[in-house]
Amino acid sequence: MSLTTPQDEGILKSWSLEKDYANNKDSLLDVGRIVYQALYAFGGEPPPTPEDLEGPLIAALRVNNVFKAICISKGHARPALYPVFARAIARHMLDYEWQVITKV
Numbered sequence: 001m002s003l004t005t006p007q008d009e010g011i012l013k014s015w016s017l018e019k020d021y022a023n024n025k026d027s028l029l030d031v032g033r034i035v036y037q038a039l040y041a042f043g044g045e046p047p048p049t050p051e052d053l054e055g056p057l058i059a060a061l062r063v064n065n066v067f068k069a070i071c072i073s074k075g076h077a078r079p080a081l082y083p084v085f086a087r088a089i090a091r092h093m094l095d096y097e098w099q100v101i102t103k104v
Helices: 006-014 017-023 025-042 050-063 065-073 079-096 098-102
Strands: none
Touching (some): 006 017, 006 079, 017 065, 017 079, 025 050, 025 065, 025 079, 025 098, 050 065, 050 079, 065 079, 079 098
């Protein structure tokens, strides 16, 4: 099941977040790996699913310095949009980079 909605795709495109994601992919994937490993280590069995990771990954992105820099670079974006950006990027990561995020 895909987490990324058409609205998420529109946000990624219209705010040029696809380009920012590509330019910072390794750092953002590191955040995803850390969140996955923490949930896997402390969450018990079975391993976390993309749906389990969505909320914690959004929260982790919002406090990540790379993500904050991406948001700040969008000078015309109000800070109220930052959680929307985090959700769109997190869902995109979980849909398209799951194998990378879960590789231990």
